[in-house]
């Protein structure tokens with residue numbers, strides 16, 4: 001197997017405060033996983049707010065240095081201090097899609113200007129026809145066209161359409177990997193599935209791998225091949241998405257699943273959690289334990305004495 005992305009024992013610590021009262025936050029602890037270059041997949045990172053998802057994504061994008069461990073992309077170390085040329089080459093291969101498309105676009109600039117600057121930068125051309133062609137091709141991949149977008153400002157589009165434009169922009173350099181950090185959470189509920197389906201078709205039709213970051217178990221279940229569940233910076237469970245979400249084994253994964261209201265439970269106004277489940281999930285909080293890889297392809301964190 002050729003490896004596209006290799007995350008090796010990566011940790012990130014932030015130190016806050018001054019000399020007195022210094023506080024160290026371990027945002028990510030010893031994360032390891034890899035993606036194959038031959039088998040495009042949607043690899044999902046699930047976790048509550050503060051579990052370290054964005055920090056992990058920022059390290060993969062080379063926007064943040066790991067405190068320890070390393071990340072390799074196509075065998076090369078991801079290094080945010082690499083020279084301009086190396087950095088540009090990396091950015092052409094690994095593109096971000098952010099949560100809020102209205103923040104990603106400058107409200108005072110027409111959308112095509114943003115796409116155009118990406119095309120100029122990555123395709124290294126100033127040929128008008130070539131730039132238009134690249135923009136139109138990228139927009140077609142997300143179900144839009146340059147004709148539809150031309151002349152329009154961000155506020156003239158719905159959140160869903162604008163997120164499509166953001167994804168089109170990311171696709172301009174034809175990257176094999178997209179990092180999508182909560183890409184549907186700011187999009188109207190009615191349009192969410194169309195963006196989720198778009199990610200799926202990028203994988204299936206264009207062979208793009210996607211790291212999909214979310215706290216939404218339903219969309220994760222629907223589109224992911226594999227997933228990891230993070231609790232306070234640690235991966236507590238990793239494996240085939242359907243298997244893990246159907247039969248979570250780590251107490252925290254079980255609690256996450258039980259905390260999602262099924263339509264039946266919602267009617268009855270109750271969550272499927274019991275005090276024992278809560279206690280076991282709380283007991284695991286902050287404990288290091290050991291992530292054990294099993295023959296069935298699943299990894300689950302276990303604790304001494306548990």
Ligand SMILES: Nc1ncnc2c1ncn2[C@@H]1O[C@H](COP(=O)(O)OP(=O)(O)OP(=O)(O)O)[C@@H](O)[C@H]1O
Pocket residue numbers: 014015016025026027047048049050051052053054055056
């Ligand atoms: N630049 C920073 N300086 C200090 N602490 C940080 C920094 N970035 C993140 N953290 C801390 O690291 C932890 C993980 O944050 P992170 O944003 O990665 O989590 P998350 O799972 O993405 O959360 P959310 O879903 O709310 O974005 C949190 O405790 C956060 O406060």
